[in-house]
Amino acid sequence: MDSNVTSSAPTVSPQDRATQFVPVESGAPEADNASTFLVAAYVLMWLATVLFIFQTWRKMRGVQTRLEELQKAVAKLPQAGD
């Protein structure tokens, strides 16, 4: 993985040097580790996908089993008017 861009220090000229410290809301973005965010986003996204597919598959299996049982029970009954 190429992380040169994120790890390299920004070019700062002497004119750009800090003359005061100002509190930044939610922290400075430079302090955050990009790879952690990348991994977190991918893990969360694929976890949600797997859960959704699994839940759909499980529900479908449950409904299918129930339907087959019920259809068998209905088929055993004498037809109306017999």
Place this chain on the structure above:
Amino acid sequence: MTKKDTIFYSILAAFAVMVTATIWWIFMKTPTAQIQAGGLAQKIFYFHVPVANGIYVSGGACFIASAWYLVRPTERINAWARAGSDCAAFFGVLVLCSGPFWAKKAWGVYWTWDPQLTTLLLSVLIYFAIGLLRAFAGDGAAERRFAAALGVMGTVNLPIIYFSVSKWGGNHPTVIRGDGGGMATSMWIPFIMGHVALTLLFAPVVLWLRSRLAFLQATLDHTQEEALTRGVADNWGEADGGEEPLPDAHGVR
């Protein structure tokens, strides 16, 4: 295996191959973007945008099926309307799972009331509302019509999401639309691969799965009603050798 099953599994296999290739390409071949765009975290973009477009595909399916249901109600169309709203909510969750991490790196915050984020959140809430309505208000004709009307009205918000960036500005990148500066060819490749995998292959697969589930659920409800009228409720549990009572039309025992 029926012809439909063969098509379904073929698409599923193509999705698996494509998604693996996309992930490999993103991490092995695609260069990192500038730090202002999020640096390494910008690689979230290659899946974030395709799943966002999954909302448009699912929302579009919800809109067409809901409008169709209002004109000519059938069980199959109702199942597609239900699947559309379910999948739109699901893709919305994926966008909301991935976007904040990229935003934190690029903008310094996980969330901001940017026009595109706000309108997207509104759409996801509408699709969740349709799901909750269908789950808890019953499955009668009136509830189905109400859910279908909500599906039609809710989808009106989708173009607003898309055009909110050009109309109201905000923080969202405008790289590939309008007067955006575009991106390198090496970045277009995983972007297109991500769209093929998630928008063209995965979105139809989940839509089909959910519509099948909704249709089976409706068939079960009808069979249960038929069973109740024919007196299966009295002896079904015993015939199965269990004590389990027959569930009602909403699965309540």
